Each structure stands twice: as C-alpha cells, then as structure tokens.
Amino acid sequence: MSSSPAAGCETHGGDDIHKVSRLVCDFSVTTNALGPVPGALHATRRLLDEIEISAVSGLLSSKPGFDSDGLAAVASCPSVEHYPQREDEELQKLTATFLRGEERSEETQQQLIFGNGASELIDLLARAAPAGDFCLNPHTEVQYREYQRACLNTGRKMVDSPKDASIICLVNPNNPTGDFWERAEMEAWISDNAPPGSWVIVDESMLFWAGPDWQDRGVSAEFVDAMRKRHIQIFLVQSWTKIFACTGLRIGTVLCPTIEKRKQLQSMQVPWSVTVFARTYLKAAMKDTEYLQRTWAATPKWREHMVTRLQRLHPSWKFLGHPWLSWVWIDTGDPGIADSVYQTALACGCPVRHASYGYSKPSMLRIAVRRPYDFSVLYQALLQRECHSMSKVQAPFGTSADVNPSVVEGVRLVHIDDLKPHEEVLTDRAGKLQEYVRDLPVKILPAIIVDSQYQVVIDGHHRLEMFREAGMTIVPVVSVNYEHEDILVNPVGIRPEMSKEMVIGTALKGKTLAPKSTQHMVRSRGGALLPLIVLAPQIAELYHS
C-alpha cells in the first residue's frame, strides 16, 4: 500500500514545462496533439474584445497611477469584471448532447456538474462520498493519482478489495498505463464487485480518443440506471482539458447518476468555480465536430510515427497502451536510462513525463503524442543521446561549401531505417567502397545527403549501404532544402531527363530508380555547377569499438 503524498503536491507532467529554459514542445501532458481548438480560441478571445478604456479627469491628481493632469484610466470589460452566471444552460445542453446524444440530452443536463478542471470534481467526490475506505482498480499497476490523493485527504484508507470500499475509483482508459476495458468488461466488473451503498467513479477523460464510436464504449446510461436500483451510484468523470487541449483554462464535468446526487455535490462546491473563458471555450469546442474527426485521423498516425522511430532506436523498450491514445507508456527497463532520457528531453525543450515522480515507476516514461514536426526535435536529441552513450562520437559536424546558406538546413543524426533511398546500388561499387574504407588508416567518408522534408537520400546510396552492412544504426546526414533552385538533378545534357518530383515520388512509394539514374549538382555562389557531394562534410567513424 503506498504512502500518502503530501496534500497539494501530487506530481503532474504539466509541471515539467516550467523546468525548461526554452520550451519547444510539451510531451509531458496527454493533451490533444492538434493543440487548442481554433474556433474556440477565437470565441474566447472575442470576450476580451469588448473592452472600453476611458480617461476620466478631475479625480485625484498627482497620486501614483494618475498622470500629471489628474486623468485616470477607467476600464470596462464585462467578461472580466462580472461574476459569471451560476448556470449556463447552453453549456449544459451542449455537454449533455455531446455525452449522451440528443435523445437523453434533457435528463443528462440535470445530472451534470461543472468544475475547475476534473481535478476539482475528483476532490469534491472524495469529500461527498459515503464514509468508508476507498479502492483503486486492482487490475492496473498505477493509475491517475488524484483519486488516491483526494481520498487520503478525506481521511479514507486504501483497501485492496472493492467489496470493502465505499468509494471505488476507476480510470478508463487508464492514465498512464493505457489499459482500457471495453464497455461490457467494465460493466461486468462493476456489477460483480461494487457493494451496495458504494460510489463507483469511472474517469472517462481519455475515452474521447477511442474513435467515432466512443459513446458506445464507455459506461452506458442504462447500466448506470440499473446499478442505481441496486444502490450502487456510478459517477462518470470527464476532463475537457485534454481532448480540447485547454489545461490552462480548466474545465471538467461529472455526470452524476441522479439529479439529487448532482445537487448534493453542488452544495459542497464553491460557487463560480468555472470561469467564463473556460465555458466559452468549451461551448465553441463542442460545436466543432471536425476537430474530433481530425483527432481520430491524426493521433494514431502520429503515435505510430513516434513509436516506430523510438522502437528502432531502442528495440528493447516496451511500448504500451492502445494505438489510439494520446500518449505512449514506455518501459525502458532501466531507471538510469529513463532518467537520462528525461534529462535529454528537458535539455532540448521537449519535456516528457518521468514516471519515477508521482507514479513510483523509475524505469517508465510517458510521452504524449505530438505531430512529427515537433517529435523530430525530441528524436534528434534522443539519437544524439544514444550515440553519446554507445560510444565516443567522432563526427565533426558542419559544412563549408560556398553555396547559398539556405541550400543546407544542417547536419543531423538519423536512424538508418528512417532514410528512403531513391536509387538502387551497384553491388560491385558498394564492394569497392568497402575495400577502400578497409584500407583507410582513419575511417573518414563524406556524409550522406538527404532531403530535409521526406528524408529521401539524394546522394550517398553506396555509403548508406556500407554503413548498414557495418551494422551502424545512427548516421550523420547533411539535410538539404531539395526544392532549392540551386540544387539540380540531371542538368541539361545529362540523360535520362529527371525531375525532383520523380526522385521524391519514387522513394516515397518505396521504389527505386535504376543505379546511377540521377546526378545531382549544386550551384555555388560564384555560379559554378559542382557535384552535390561538395555539401557533405567528411565524417569520421561514428562508433569506435
């Protein structure tokens, strides 16, 4: 049984962004990778458009805050200066319909309570539940810790068996492990294990990612009604700060089993706990159905993009959780590695969640799904970390060719399997290159040149093959702006005719052109056409045994 965390200091991923000097992208919080809902941001901003600031003369003069003529600024902004309405009917209706559909909207509205993030409501539930002990989902290693904290704060003891608990806290899908019970399994478990008189809390904050049928996969209204008849009260918790990426605004709900239970909770809640900004944001977000469609399309794709690369880099790590979730739960198998990755992530401005803090899982990390563009920053730092930890890198980075600076984007490390060749290699030539390198006293070769956008190899297919044969997994490459007009493919006179689109298109389809189909040149600032290889810095062996 774990000990009580001190009140008010439960560790959260979101705290990590404040530890980095320059935040690039936050991977520590499981918010939607699409970022805030654009229409909702506009709606919220409009609240601040209604501002009037006027100068009033003849008030007090020469006091701090007043100018020398005795003019004082008097401001007005309704959304800032007034208390919000106690009840927001439009918000209740939209939320009820969102959760339970048009048909059940009216009764659902009456059962909803809004709070300053789900966290406030979790605390409220723990205070309001019948006296007695609490239990967490016994089938999951760790779960979102606010339930434990809230229950401990009300003097409850944690017990292992739900039969001995008056409050049972389940998180489904479970943050951080990514476990998920489908509706039938969850309902059967509650039905078999919850004792009469108990409150069962099911946190479904992460269910919205499950796809267009998410409403059919959470606990059903019919089941809540059936359990109520057996004196088991089911409360469904929703945080809106993750799915609509608004953790700074704070808004969450609980769908209570009855109107009476909603009233009971409300009587213990501070008034006006949800700001007008949060309400306005949520209303607009709920109207934007396309945002969810985009979420379901992008999240699994981006998650897979991240997992594929991390897996290449760390084949021994375990990647856990359902493919549609907004995060990956990772077992690195080693607290030292988890710590080093966490520090690397902080240093590159991309904090990840270290499960040592808060979850007492020192070898685990939780990484939020982010778009590939943002992930490339974290990935680059992890590639470098791995290189440094495997050996003493000998790669002098940089390139000094006299070309327009916008031709070269930089020298980076890549995983060899991330590269997409566009041309076949001549085996004979690859063999010769190997022989040549074998005879070199110090192994130095020009870096491979790749297109920065799609990671297509532009120059260096034979070198790539050789690196692969040598068992190298991480290689430095020169990343070029392939679209730049100073890079040419098969300039006039070189056969066959070739276009950049053809080069990229072939590689992206996973196909290759015949060996030596392309010859790439770069125009120097002086106007000379030079072989593209002049852009490649000489790199020494990456790994020394």
Ligand SMILES: Cc1ncc(COP(=O)(O)O)c(C=O)c1O
């Ligand atoms: C499962 C779950 N429930 C509730 C919350 C609380 O969210 P908030 O208080 O921001 O609404 C979180 C936050 O991470 C969570 O993961």
